[in-house]
Amino acid sequence: MDPILKEPASDHIASRLALAVHEHRLAPGTKLNEDEVADVYGVSRTVVRAALQRLSHDGLVELRRNRGAFVAQPSIRDAREVFEARALLEPRTARSAAERVTAADLAALNRHIEEEHAALAAGEGGRALYLSGLFHIEIARIADQETIAAFVGQLIARSSLIIALYWQRRTALCESNAHHALLDAMAARDGERAEDLMRGHLLDLLTSLDLRNTPAPARSLREALGS
Amino acid sequence: MDPILKEPASDHIASRLALAVHEHRLAPGTKLNEDEVADVYGVSRTVVRAALQRLSHDGLVELRRNRGAFVAQPSIRDAREVFEARALLEPRTARSAAERVTAADLAALNRHIEEEHAALAAGEGGRALYLSGLFHIEIARIADQETIAAFVGQLIARSSLIIALYWQRRTALCESNAHHALLDAMAARDGERAEDLMRGHLLDLLTSLDLRNTPAPARSLREALGS
């Protein structure tokens, strides 16, 4: 892919796999056979193992000793925990971001939202979801908090899995509006409004999930599909 | 070490190295040669690499392509970011913990504080610091938030490095008192007080650091000492 800019190789594969999960091309519970993945990407098991280990640390993959790697299946409890963490981190960070956002940042966020719209319009729901996650990470970056941005990144990744498992289709395109409102608040440098909007946005997301009694979808079937 | 309870091997080494960093036996900037570490623990480079990769993800180790692994040297900026993240996560979590703490939890925390005192009295400052970090993680666990506990764990690890780099010796044993006050608030199920105490505790920690103009300590010298 990038023959000139040498990239860490295992990171490349980790990104590819992560993207597949984000775009819901890899379903939760899918088994990730090392030989298979190695063959697909034309590398050895060594780098695949490194990539899987990294994804495991991000919560995207569950590693079971002598059993292999599976795309994680967050439990209802996990889902609540993830959104609890996001509720602690993101609203305040959105406030900071609004207080120090630059014109260039605003332009970038604007482009981002447009891409999101385009993907949604093109029926690429998976890609739209992925971009929607990136939006949240961008905000943490604008707040100049790389550490928090990294955490938000992990939480977004798990949120993607959670949405794949527990999303109830009722409400369709809540994202775009919420993100647009956030952008407005940031453009006005209104930190307090940005914080409130983010809090509400996360709450909307959480309540749009069906976390009552979902027994994790049949694994074996999904495994069969995945292989 | 544990011949009966089979543990993941690379995790074991990661823990050993992490402990060494926590207890300030491995100084920031120290180079971690793969062959050397492999020889010390009597395993192959394969598991050492896995361990180093994990530690890198936790922010304890910096991995530079074709250069090797070094114990991380958080910058002043990193230090501020870490404490910013802790300020967002820990106070609210302390409140939750206080609201749902059980008698068994309180007893465990009490024992923990006693160990901390004992280590401090025995002149084992490193171990005391390590236990002090564990205390914070325990609180997140009591709040029943494994996800947040994992984040706090990463932040504690980096905090240990930050303290090693930027701690100014003025104030000596602030920890014990602060933790004791927190325990009291939790025993009284006073969530609001626990939250305030934690916020103050973190602020104390941050202000006890000298984050003005420290140019990261000479790396080359430490490398020489480390090898």
Added chain:
DNA sequence: CGACACAAGATTGTATACAATCTCGTGTGC
């Protein structure tokens, strides 16, 4: 005398081979 170029040594990145463990189908006994 200083600076640059080059080569030998050392270190990391990757692939392959072997060992340990698990899965699952088959067979036997009850």
Added chain:
DNA sequence: GCACACGAGATTGTATACAATCTTGTGTCG
């Protein structure tokens, strides 16, 4: 007919070997 035990196949865990890259010391040129 059902349950349990066993073994072949498959998969992961670990070690070793080789390739690519960097470091460092030496030598030569300006």
